[in-house]
Amino acid sequence: MRIYISVDMEGITGLVDRDDVQPDGRDYERGRSMMAEDVNAAVRGAVAAGATEVLVNDAHGPMRNLLPEALHPAARLVRGKPKKMVMLEGLTAQDDAAVFVGYHARAGALGVLSHSFMGHEIEDIWLDGKPVGEIGLAHATAAALGVPVVALTGDDVACAEMTAWDESVATVPVKYARDRFAAELRPAEEARRAIEEAVAGALAPAPKRPAPPEGDATLAVRWQSASVPAVLLGIPGVTATDSRTVQACGQLPALYRQFGVWMRVAASLTSQPPYC
Template sequence: MRVYISADMEGITGLVDAEDVQPPGRDYERGRGLMTEDVNAAVRGAYAAGASYVLVNDAHGPMRNLLPELLDSRALLIKGRPKPMGMIEGLTPDFDAVVCVGFHSRAGVLGVLSHSFMGHEIEDIWLDDQLTGEIGLLHAAAAAYGVPVAALTGDDTACAEATAWDPKIHAYPVKQAKDRFAAQLVPVAESRAGIEQTVRTALTTLPTGPAPAPAAAEGNFPVPSTTAHRLTVRWQSASVASHLLAIPGLEKTDDRTITTEGDMLHLYRLFNLYLRVATAVTSNPPYC
């Protein structure tokens, strides 16, 4: 069994504030250790379930947060940026499951460090007219590869968002949101044991998949889905929307909202290009 782990940071055990998850925050270095140990718990759960290969993608911010010297040696790590596919870089149709560690709820939800990709720069995202954030877009892209999202960890609002997208996801809350920068924490040892057990259970009870990708014309391996979807993004800044209109195929529905259509994997890659353009256009830090 081949398992792919996408690791974010806002939903990691014990972390509640920008100082915990952003360099050079006063607790960022400590947060890196906590993030690495949550991922290690997921790796242990994967191997306990019979995994033969685990690939971890550092998917938060600078994407060089995980500490390689502390990471379970059985896992391979993708580190750094830019990555064309961002939070799912390295995912392919030959994986059996995706595990999301340390995820957070979308912008506008009262969850711990809630946002959608860029702090306050993105106001809302819609996929086929349904409000979404990082969880929903990742789930849809994984489904386009034919790979189910088996498990997710984060605060209770992230877990609720994930299971609303797909009730088959095994979600484990490592903290209960009290506000955007406050939470009631699950004790660290208990949280890591819970992550390990949740991942193990999820992988030993894998469903048939959310929407299997079509079979290839020759052979039995899956190929990505080419079903068309519509992606709409509303930005805080009209400047970002204006710059993005230079990309062919994008339409502006108002001064701050852009929309386009395409297959899900194309949209996911295109969205990562949006983020690079938006980063160049703006200089505002997230969470302000």
């Protein structure tokens, strides 16, 4: 059984602030250690359920947060960037299931460190007219590959967002949002035990593969800066719905990969801090 794990950082046990998750933050080194422990709990759960291959993708910020020597020896690690598939680099149709660790709520939600991909620059995202963030877009892309997402960890708001998107996904709230930079924390050992048990339980019996989507999907993104859409309109197939919103139609996962290009364009044009 092949298991894929995408790991973000904002939804990791104990982390609540920019200083916990950004390389220049005073508590970042502690944060990356906490990140490794949550991932390792998920790996242990996968191995207990019979996984023979586990691939972990470091999907946060610089994508060099996880130290290879801190990772469970049963897992391989995808580290660094750029990555063509960003948060889903390495996911293939041959994977039997996907697990999302340390995910957070979308922009505008009152969840811990909530945002959508680019901190303050992306205001809203819609997939086929439905508001979506990193959780929903990653889930839809995995489903398009025929890979079921079986478990997600993060704060309670992220867990609720996942349940609203797909109630069959096992969710593990490792903290409970009090505001965007404050939370009530579960004890670390308790949270990791819950992660391990949830992943093991979600993989037994073998997850059912989702049906492939029919037709094209439409992805729309509203940016803070009008300069980003102005440049993105140079990409064939990208159209504007207003001065700050662009959209494109296509098949997932190709559309997700194109969105990664949009973000690289936006990053070259703006200098917004992640959590302002």
